[in-house]
Amino acid sequence: MSDRVVLTLATAPSHTLVADCIAADRFASLDARAIGQLPVVHGGRRARLGDFFTVTGQRSAALRIEGDLERVEGVGTGMAGGEMLIAGNVGPDLGLAMEGGRIDVHGSVGENAGGARPGASRGMTGGEIVIRGDAGAQVGAAARRGLIVVMGNAGPRTARAMIAGTVVVFGSTAAGAGRFLKRGSIVALGAIERPATFRYACTYQPPHVPLLLRYLRARYGLAVLDRHIAGRYERHSGDLAELGKGEILQWVAE
Amino acid sequence: MKINGVAIDDTFAEAFTMRVARLIITGRNPKWAREAAVKLTGFATSVIGCKCEAGIERELPESATPDGRPGVSVLFLTMDKESLPQQLIVRIGQTVLTCPTTACFDGLPDVPDRLAVGKALRVFGDGFQASKVIGGKRYWRLPVMEGEFLVEETFGMQKGVGGGNFLILAGDADAALAAAEAAVLAMTNLPGVILPFPGGVVRSGSKVGSKRYRNMIATTNDAFDPTLRAITESQVPAGVNSVLEIVLDGTDAPAIEAAMRAGIRAACRPGVQGITAGNYGGKLGPHHFHLRKIMA
Structure with a gap:
């Protein structure tokens, strides 16, 4: 058993590399050799994780991944526990259908982070994803529970059809945010393009937002500003084309 | 001597073995946190007549509360396991939920015996309530005329x-x-x-x-x-x-x-x-x- 497992990208993939075998909790019971033998799909062909990554450490639910992962898809799929730190950018489908644990990305991510598998009705059902860069389209789509934090900007259709859970965006949020939202929350600390199917409710201090932001500051060391913690937020309820019990909380002032 | x-x-x-819970009540300022705590612990001198005993343990600075606001720590005791959640639900519902600006948190987070107090109080929201999980703890957001009341889903109980x-x-x-x-x-x-x-x-x-x-x-x-x-x-x-x-x-x-x-x-x-x-x-x-x- 090691303090943590470290995957280092040794051979850059020439095509899309589907590496949905990478999950922190899955590595807790595997030695380095077994981790290297896990199956991946490279350009539509079967391969082994060890063909691309060197593996250091074993039998630990703490995982660190190093290298340029922009062509690597599905990292953290179905992850149910443990801690994963990605030291750079990563491709689409990060934390797909994730159930628990924490993923901390020191970079940007592709589309559909925390989203659902193709054809599935539910995305992530638990856990936390912190993205210190930008997020691609549909971050948090169809999420059922869990927390996603985007320190940079979020792409189009953020939290699309989200059932519940929370997406916090520190930067700007592109068009289509919250479309078909049922019960979840989008906390927008920057500009956000709201769908017309959201209706303004009030401007207030939601008591859970300071709790959440203070948690992010303490747990992840994120640069959360005091004015966001103490600030007032506009509450927009929606999507009224759906259940309508979701919300966009947009920071407006101290 | x-x-x-x-x-x-x-x-x-x-002295006797009782069951105890610790509540952290926060408010916009010390006055409102204390107002709620005083009402909550009112008529709670002795189990003989009040069915519970409660009091203010101490006042807490912003740095010692979950939401970074001024707070008051309250201890709440009953003679048995069954009556503690009953008393907490009734009293928090009538004195903290009703008090402007306050929120109510568990002060015994590491205790394994959990009382579903916030979970019971949530129905005051009449279906408009919402829950949030933050740092592994579930909180209930109850819509009220002032804005929202935030209460932790469970509270710890120990001897x-x-x-x-x-x-x-x-x-x-x-x-x-x-x-x-x-x-x-x-x-x-x-x-x-x-x-x-x-x-x-x-x-x-x-x-x-x-x-x-x-x-x-x-x-x-x-x-x-x-x-x-x-x-x-x-x-x-x-x-x-x-x-x-x-x-x-x-x-x-x-x-x-x-x-x-x-x-x-x-x-x-x-x-x-x-x-x-x-x-x-x-x-x-x-x-x-x-x-x-x-x-x-």
Whole structure:
């Protein structure tokens, strides 16, 4: 058993590399050799994780991944526990259908982070994803529970059809945010393009937002500003084309 | 044994095992946090008549509360496991939920026994309530006319101690009250302890049952009533004309002991002739706080 497992990208993939075998909790019971033998799909062909990554450490639910992962898809799929730190950018489908644990990305991510598998009705059902860069389209789509934090900007259709859970965006949020939202929350600390199917409710201090932001500051060391913690937020309820019990909380002032 | 010329009786306080919860109530400022805490802990002096005992443990600065606002820590005790959640649900629902700006958090997060208090209170939201999981804890957001009330879903429950006590035997009522006030001041803000009676002081100490009325659970402690010295089996020493009692509840025996030590030391002042304690011969309560051992 090691303090943590470290995957280092040794051979850059020439095509899309589907590496949905990478999950922190899955590595807790595997030695380095077994981790290297896990199956991946490279350009539509079967391969082994060890063909691309060197593996250091074993039998630990703490995982660190190093290298340029922009062509690597599905990292953290179905992850149910443990801690994963990605030291750079990563491709689409990060934390797909994730159930628990924490993923901390020191970079940007592709589309559909925390989203659902193709054809599935539910995305992530638990856990936390912190993205210190930008997020691609549909971050948090169809999420059922869990927390996603985007320190940079979020792409189009953020939290699309989200059932519940929370997406916090520190930067700007592109068009289509919250479309078909049922019960979840989008906390927008920057500009956000709201769908017309959201209706303004009030401007207030939601008591859970300071709790959440203070948690992010303490747990992840994120640069959360005091004015966001103490600030007032506009509450927009929606999507009224759906259940309508979701919300966009947009920071407006101290 | 004497402290500042005050005799410490060779006896012990007999206390009981109770169930305790700790609540952290926060508000926009200390005033509103305290308003809620005072209402919550009102009419909670003794399980004999109130079904629970509660009190303010201490005031908390912003840095010590979950949401970074001023807060008050409250201890809440009942005799059994079943009645603690019932009392908490009713009282939080009527006093904290109703109080402007407040939120209510669990102060025993590491305790395995959990009471679904917030989960029960959530139905006040009539279907408009929402929950959020933050740092592994679930919170309920209840819509209210002011905005939202935030309450943690579960609260920890552990075994506590109720009924720690000592009696101040003084030459007159003024000296007894001054000593009691000094004792309360010394015990205020000590961790893990509350003084559930008004101002922390009891003037009507009781004995179990009645000599005359069959249906009375508790009646006046005639052995320590100075006015009955001549007509009852009195334990009031000569020269003593007023007796006040301090009752302590806490999270554990060491917390009670530490508070009794501080309180008794402060109560040993001019006009006080002795310090003693109430017990039932050691047959009812498992916790015995021997005064001389505590003060040694």
